[in-house]
Amino acid sequence: MMKNRERGAIGIAVIAALVMVEVVIIVSVIGGSLQQDLTLQRIDTNRAFYAAEAGVAMAVREEWVGADEDGDGTVGSISDDGNTTNDPQIGGASVSVSRSPETGVTILIAIGKAERARRRIELSLQDS
Ligand SMILES: [Ca+2]
Ligand SMILES: [Ca+2]
Numbered sequence: 001m002m003k004n005r006e007r008g009a010i011g012i013a014v015i016a017a018l019v020m021v022e023v024v025i026i027v028s029v030i031g032g033s034l035q036q037d038l039t040l041q042r043i044d045t046n047r048a049f050y051a052a053e054a055g056v057a058m059a060v061r062e063e064w065v066g067a068d069e070d071g072d073g074t075v076g077s078i079s080d081d082g083n084t085t086n087d088p089q090i091g092g093a094s095v096s097v098s099r100s101p102e103t104g105v106t107i108l109i110a111i112g113k114a115e116r117a118r119r120r121i122e123l124s125l126q127d128s
Contacts, residue, residue, distance in 0.1 A: 044117035047093040052112030052121045055088070055095035059108045063125060074099055076108060087113075 055078050062069055063076045070088070072081050078097035079087045087094040093114035100107045106125040111118065 040115075041117065044093075044114040045119065047091055047114035048112035048117040048119040049121075050112070051088075051090040051093035051095040051114065052110040052119045054090045055097045055110040055112065056108060056121050056123050058088070059097040059099065059110065060123070060125070063106070063108075076106065078110075084113075 058070065058078050059076050062078070066075060068075045070078050072079050074080060076097075076099040078095065080096055080098045084094070084096070087096045093112050095110055095112045097108055097110040100109070104127050106127065108123045108125065110121045110123075112121075
């Protein structure tokens with residue numbers, strides 16, 4: 001028959017093992033949620049980039065046809081009116097493109113935004 005002391009020692013060992021299992025589970029859950037957050041951040045970054053790319057394509061088209069197709073008042077800029085609420089929405093991301101003419105070159109700067117992610121594309125157009 002076991003003595004009370006031995007049973008006590010076994011009980012403490014079992015409790016210590018359960019605490020270790022619990023720690024392992026908590027660490028894996030926290031690690032999993034961090035990984036999930038990183039994945040969401042990567043998705044938002046891609047969405048912001050594709051929105052910026054689409055904005056550049058829209059701005060280049062305005063330059064190409066010589067018309068202000070989005071009606072923001074400038075040929076070659078997209079929704080560059082200081083109001084972010086009316087920026088074009090592309091796949092859950094938004095974009096605006098500003099245009100700054102320099103000597104011999106026009107610079108288009110597209111900013112794509114999706115949640116916390118931002119992507120910027122700068123394009124230089126040589127004047128013909
Ligand atoms: Ca425009
Ligand atoms: Ca705008």
